[in-house]
Amino acid sequence: MRAVSLLPSATEMLYSIGVEPIGVSHECDHPPEAQQLPKVVQSRVAPNASTSSINEQVQNTESAGGVYTINRDVLAGLAPRYNCLAGDLRCVRC
Numbered sequence: 001m002r003a004v005s006l007l008p009s010a011t012e013m014l015y016s017i018g019v020e021p022i023g024v025s026h027e028c029d030h031p032p033e034a035q036q037l038p039k040v041v042q043s044r045v046a047p048n049a050s051t052s053s054i055n056e057q058v059q060n061t062e063s064a065g066g067v068y069t070i071n072r073d074v075l076a077g078l079a080p081r082y083n084c085l086a087g088d089l090r091c092v093r094c
Contacts, residue, residue: 023074
């Protein structure tokens with residue numbers, strides 16, 4: 001099954017049912033092998049920034065479409081059949 005996980009909890013669910021995703025979110029760190037997979041989702045906010053800087057970055061991302069961005073080139077290159085978001089498997093063609 002060619003599945004891409006867009007959330008850490010979804011990645012863990014996939015692994016628990018024996019499905020190794022082909023791409024994951026930047027936050028996916030469990031199981032450890034998930035860290036080696038291509039990152040499909042990235043944050044527009046620097047994780048090590050100060051609280052005030054994070055607040056400013058979040059406000060600025062509103063006009064850019066949100067805090068997170070999907071790397072469409074990586075996603076297209078992986079050619080998944082399923083995207084897994086919050087444990088909901090959906091066919092990419094649907």
